Each structure stands twice: as C-alpha cells, then as structure tokens.
Amino acid sequence: MKKFFSNKAGSNAKNSKIGTNGVRRRDILKGAAVGGVGVIAASGGMLADINGGKAATGEPIPVGHALAFTGWAAHDAQEFKNGIELARDEINAMGGVLGRPLESYYEDSKNMSADEMVGAYNRLIDRNEVHVIINGYNIGSNNAEYETLADAGILQLHDNTIISHDSLYASDPERYFGSFMTDPPEYYYGSGYIHFISWLRDTGQWKPRNNRIALVSGSSEYSITIANSLTATAEEYGWEVAFGPEIVQTPTSDWGPVLAKVREVDPSSFVNTHWASQEIAQCQNQFMQDPIDCLTYYQFGAISAVFTDVAQNNAVGVTVATDIGLLQDEMGLEFEKKYRDRFGANSTPLVGCQTYVNMYHWAMAAAIAGGSGEPGNFEQNRKVADRLNNLIYRSVLGTVRFRPDTRSAVPYPALTDDPSLGMPTLYFQIQENSPARALVSPPPYHTGQFMIPPWFKDNGGLPQLKT
Numbered sequence: 232m233k234k235f236f237s238n239k240a241g242s243n244a245k246n247s248k249i250g251t252n253g254v255r256r257r258d259i260l261k262g263a264a265v266g267g268v269g270v271i272a273a274s275g276g277m278l279a280d281i282n283g284g285k286a287a288t289g290e291p292i293p294v295g296h297a298l299a300f301t302g303w304a305a306h307d308a309q310e311f312k313n314g315i316e317l318a319r320d321e322i323n324a325m326g327g328v329l330g331r332p333l334e335s336y337y338e339d340s341k342n343m344s345a346d347e348m349v350g351a352y353n354r355l356i357d358r359n360e361v362h363v364i365i366n367g368y369n370i371g372s373n374n375a376e377y378e379t380l381a382d383a384g385i386l387q388l389h390d391n392t393i394i395s396h397d398s399l400y401a402s403d404p405e406r407y408f409g410s411f412m413t414d415p416p417e418y419y420y421g422s423g424y425i426h427f428i429s430w431l432r433d434t435g436q437w438k439p440r441n442n443r444i445a446l447v448s449g450s451s452e453y454s455i456t457i458a459n460s461l462t463a464t465a466e467e468y469g470w471e472v473a474f475g476p477e478i479v480q481t482p483t484s485d486w487g488p489v490l491a492k493v494r495e496v497d498p499s500s501f502v503n504t505h506w507a508s509q510e511i512a513q514c515q516n517q518f519m520q521d522p523i524d525c526l527t528y529y530q531f532g533a534i535s536a537v538f539t540d541v542a543q544n545n546a547v548g549v550t551v552a553t554d555i556g557l558l559q560d561e562m563g564l565e566f567e568k569k570y571r572d573r574f575g576a577n578s579t580p581l582v583g584c585q586t587y588v589n590m591y592h593w594a595m596a597a598a599i600a601g602g603s604g605e606p607g608n609f610e611q612n613r614k615v616a617d618r619l620n621n622l623i624y625r626s627v628l629g630t631v632r633f634r635p636d637t638r639s640a641v642p643y644p645a646l647t648d649d650p651s652l653g654m655p656t657l658y659f660q661i662q663e664n665s666p667a668r669a670l671v672s673p674p675p676y677h678t679g680q681f682m683i684p685p686w687f688k689d690n691g692g693l694p695q696l697k698t
Contacts (some may be wrong), residue, residue, distance in 0.1 A: 252611040278591070281598045282326030292327070292603055294319070294590075297351040297362030297369060297376075302342040303482075303507060304368075306537050307582050311367035312337070313574045314583035316639035318590035333590075336361060345375035352379040361385065361588075362603040362612075365589045366581045367582070368392060370453055370506075374399050381406045384609040386616055388589040390555055392417045394456055397637035408616050408640075413589050413631060414555035414654060415642035417453050420530045421460025422502070423552060423645055423656045427672055428500055428526065429468045436681045438525060438691035439499035446475030447489055454481075457504040457530060471547030473498060479506055486514040500526045512541035519545040522686035526550060536583050539664060544698045548684025549661045551668070554642055555628055556657040557584045559670045559678040566627040581668070588626040596622050629655045629676070644673055662696055 289575075296315055299307040315335060323332040336359040338351035348369055355361045355377065364380065366389040374395055380387050386409040394416040400407045405510040431437040444465060458476035467474050474496040477489055493501055501518070511529045515538075518527060530578055532538060533551035557563045557580050566587070568618035594620035604611030620638065622632040632641045632652055641665040643653030655676050660667035662682065669679030683695040 236457040237356050249576055275619055278322060278595050278598060279325040281595070282329060285326045285330045286394075287323045287325075287327030287330060287332035289327070289329075289331040292331045292597075293359045293361045294335050295352075295359060295364040296335060296337050297340040297348060297353030297355065297364060297366050298337060299343055299369065299519075300337075300339045301339060303338070304343070305470075306508070306535060306579075307367060310579050310582035311586045313570070313578060314367075314585060314587035315365065315590055317570060317573060317583070318587040322590065322594050328594050331602070337458045340366075340369050343369040345372045348372040348376040349379055351615070353374045356383045356385070356606050360605055363387065363593055363615075364389075364607055365586060365593060365599075366390070367585050370451070377407060377410055380409055383606040384612055385409055385604070385606055386593065386612055386619070387411065387618075388413050388584045388593055390414045392554065394418050394452060394637055395452075397634075397639050400638050401636060410638060411616075411619060411633060412637075412639040413585070413592065414640050415645070415656070416639055417530075417554075418460045418643045419460070419554055419645045419656060420552060421457040422464040423554070423642075424461055424502060425464040425468050425470060425681050426530060426644070427550075427552070427658050428470075430672060431681060436693065437526070438693065439529065440689075441497075441499050442470050443473035443496060443498040444470055444475075445493040445496050445498040445501045445525075446472050446477065447486075447493070447501075447503045447505070448478045449481040449503075449507075450478055451481065451506075454504040454506065458502075461502065461504075464494070470500075473652045476504075477506070482507060482510055482512045484510060486517045490514070490517055494521065497502045497523060498525050500528065504530060506530065506532045508535040508537040509541055512538045512546070515542045515549060516545050519686060524689060526684065527550070533661065534579070534659070535577050535667065536577060539661065544664050546661045547664060547698050548682075548696050549687060550658060550671075551661070551682075552656055552658050553581065554656045555585055555640070555654060556659075557581045557628055558655070558657075558676055560676070562627050575577055586629050588624070588631065590632060591626065592622065592624050593619065595624070624651070625651075629653075650675060664698075 298311050300308045318346045319333045338354050340351045341347045364387040388411045392414055396412045448454045462472050503514055512534045528550045531553050534553050539546045567580045597615050600614040600618045620633050634641055641653040643650050643655045649655040656674040660671050662669045671677050671679050671681040683690040683693050685698045687697045
C-alpha cells in the first residue's frame, strides 16, 4: 500500500511547513525563478518591465471571450468576466502589450454545445477579428471550436479541464498549435482524491472505519473520466471501490435512490463526480437526511458560493477540490481582497482568478514575441504560442507550466513533486456556512487544518466541526 505525503511532513497539517521533499513555502518563488534552456520564469509584474513604462495608447488589440452567460453555468460565466476585466484593466494600466491596450469582446456560449461554441468563435473571429480567445471553461462541445480556431490561426487559452484536449493536440500539434488548456485535465481529480484521503489517513488527521469508497458519477464524459481514474488508482493505495461507479443520468435533483445504495455499503468515503453546483448541493442535502460516518466529496462544483447558498449548514464538513484555484498565500490573499473590493463580498475569486491568470499569461507571451497576430497571421501567432509554451508563470493560482506534448498545465503533485513546476490541485473543506473555504491540502500550500465533519457520530478523538 502506497502513501501519498510521508509522515515526515508532520501529523499536524496546520503546523506542517514542509512537504514530501522538504520544500518550504518560501522556496517556491525561488524555484519558479529558475528555467531550463529556452524557458522563462515570470510573474505579472514582468509585463510592466517589458513595456518600459509606456502608456497603452496604440491601436487596441481585440481579445475574444466565449462565456455561458445564459446557460446553466451563468454564475461562473460572470466570475470569469470579472477576472477578465480586472486583468485587462491592470494590463492596460501597465502599457498593454507593447503599448497597445486590450479591448474585450464577448459572445454568449449558452449551454456550450458544439453549435453554440462554433457560432460564438466564428462571430468573435469574423466580426471582431480577435487575436486570441480567452475563456474559463466550456464543456460539452467535443472540441468542435478547435477546428474554427485552427483555421483562423489564432490562440485560445481555456480551462475546460478535459483529457480530450490532450489527445486532440497530440494528434496534430501543427494544426492545433494555438490551443492551450491552462489547467490539468479532469483525470487528475480522480487519482488526486485517492492521494488526498490517503494523506489524511497516513498523517492521522482522519481514522477511516474501513477502506470502502462509494462512487457516484454524473452521465457526462467529464464525470465518468474522473470516476474511472479514481477506480484505477484506489487499490494501489489500499482502498476498495465497494460501490460504483454508479452513473446517474444528469441533470437531476433526485439523489435519493442512489444514496440509499450508498448507505447500504456503509463506506468511509462517498464521492460524487458530477459538477453542477446546484445539483450536487441537493445531493448533500439529501445525504444529510440520514447521514453516515463518511466523508463526502464533490469536485469543483462545491467551490462556488452557489453550493453553500443551496446546501446552507448541510455544506459544513464537505471536501471539494479544484485543479485550478486561488492560493491563500500573500499573492492569493491580495488578489482576493482587490477582487472582492471591486465585485462585492459575495463574488467568487476562486473562479475569477482563472481567466485573470489566462489574460496575464497570454499578454506576457505576446509581448515577449513582439506582439500578437490577427486572424490569418500564422507566423506571428506561432511565435506567441512558442513563447507561451516556454513561459513558466508563478501566478495567484500557483505555477502554470505547459506540457509540451499536450499543451495542458502540469499538475502538482500528480506529475511533478516540485511545487514550483506544477499547478497544485487544491483541496478545500467547507468549515462554515459562508463563501469561505479552508485550504487543507497539498503541502506546502495548505493553510488550514482538516477537521472531522459535524455529522460524524464517532470522531475518533479528532477535532470536529460544529454547525
């Protein structure tokens, strides 16, 4: 049976300052400042230095965004727009890209189907002649918009979190040179959760009653990929998927039948890989009608304030992960403050930070490349893509570094044990009925301590949350 983080990291997660390899928080920035051959390490302030203090007074660079303003993900679309506008205004104040300010154009991707995505991309390219399309996530198009983008020869940066991005890029790197996924694929949510609960177990922060996991999946390819990854990894770390993956046809608000089966298995951990915030909040509400002593885990969807709005006190104790999210270090907290100062106390910096970082990453790469290119300018946009592929960016969500074979972000700790060279998969626990989330893993980024959920009848003598 493998262990994830070794016990030498310390059994007290809150007090532990050192991860598996003895890496301290203060060493992360040092590590990010060292690049290999052809690699540049950067932070956002680099853009001001490149511009040499010049004001952004030149001809605007059109930047496109396809966001689901009227679909089921409208709450996240608004946060993505917030992040874009905050970054755009800051970048323009620094001189834009070599003196040219950025100008945003938006299209509604609605429910993110193939037709809706292709239509949105065509309008951005044909009407606005955008040089790049920068989004959060758009799920459900089966990458149909990639063909439109490849024909135009411009770049896109997105957080779709899908393994099919990796395989499509690898199938024809020359054609899809402009497509970058700025987070790791969803696959690592599944294996990562096994790492996380193994770390809790091995460091004594949680004493599971048994090694059983109950696994429920939504019906999307995204959810099923995560479930299959978890199943493939569980045994290696001493866990048994005793129930599932049980695929539930989604969307749905009725989780009663599948929860009855989960209770029969009596697992130590219940995992639901569906992602829609409102729907998984209903799952947690229905779980709490007759709770058992097991952890409940929902990937990404429980990050949103919508989850706690629906689940209320039932949300307290839930664990949730995101493979792209805001750190709670000096940089992250500064960003959180300025984001909420501008967009309100109920806004979600954990979501808005994604497009904020994408804007900066592309702008720096374009500036280093000597400027961006309009649709059809393959030569210049290949230069931008090359610079982006070799630009390690220490951002408010950790280190963004692209795998050259997939042009998706390298995850830490799944594919690198160096936190300065990978984007951390962040594990949060909801510890109060509020938008706040306690960052409990991974070392050395964690700032909070995991606590036993309040519905446990037996806490094993460990610190327990109260509602």
